[in-house]
Ligand SMILES: Nc1ncnc2c1ncn2[C@@H]1O[C@H](COP(=O)(O)OP(=O)(O)OP(=O)(O)O)[C@@H](O)[C@H]1O
């Protein structure tokens with residue numbers, strides 16, 4: 001399998017003559033795992049043609065070391081994609097190909113969705129995500145685009161992006177795929193030592209217990225409990241734990257009947273940043 005590296009070649013291969021065929025897009029940053037492959041398989045089932053993009057987007061990294069150390073293995077990624085379906089088109093451009101003019105993110109008004117959690121702790125992160133995803137949508141013009149709920153806030157923001165930029169694409173959410181002990185699959189997991197990776201099931205177990213507690217306790221009490229669990233764990237440092245409305249992402253003050261809430265967490269383990277979330281009701 002050979003990746004497409006330029007916009008020009010991609011345009012040629014997509015050969016967009018009017019047709020009723022559907023095109024699915026799975027945007028990734030590579031170092032693929034079973035979580036990504038679940039998105040790719042769903043896209044293959046639901047579309048006539050599928051593009052998987054692989055691009056470690058510099059404008060969404062607020063931390064230089066995180067960008068430099070981001071895992072990369074293009075030949076393994078190509079093998080994995082080919083094992084799902086050899087007809088998948090892989091778009092793996094260079095940074096210069098994407099950011100010929102300026103390696104700076106556009107500024108978007110995500111109407112407050114980016115002021116909390118990932119947006120609060122990763123400066124300009126969602127402007128960077130918006131910049132690359134908008135460019136991919138414009139180049140590829142997919143009918144359907146697939147995003148994982150592991151990055152739930154990102155998924156919510158992409159839905160806002162297509163609304164404010166009036167982009168005609170269906171955003172398809174995909175459930176979180178986990179390792180056997182509960183750790184959400186993530187490319188950054190590769191950087192964990194085996195010992196810590198095994199222990200990291202603790203993050204999801206804590207989310208599950210927080211969910212049980214949420215049935216009878218206030219958001220404040222649940223937050224205090226989670227914070228204390230992490231204070232007792234020397235291998236994991238909690239950056240934030242938040243309970244938020246799934247639509248507005250605003251932190252929960254008082255529970256309202258019929259509203260849906262989710263708990264969100266970011267944790268450092270061995271200086272590697274991991275995120276996860278769980279539906280609470
Ligand atoms: N465990 C997972 N379950 C479902 N979707 C996932 C999972 N991991 C990643 N995805 C989705 O795959 C897409 C590409 O994600 P990305 O390439 O950043 O991988 P990642 O594993 O999230 O890596 P990292 O968080 O370390 O950057 C995103 O839509 C993301 O939400």
Ligand SMILES: CC(C)(CO)[C@@H](O)C(=O)[O-]
Pocket residue numbers: 027028029055057060129132133151154
């Ligand atoms: C959507 C995305 C591919 C944009 O770079 C990235 O944020 C990701 O992999 O989740």
Ligand code: BAL
Pocket residue numbers: 060061151
């Ligand atoms: N999967 C989220 C992309 C990022 O961490 O930058």
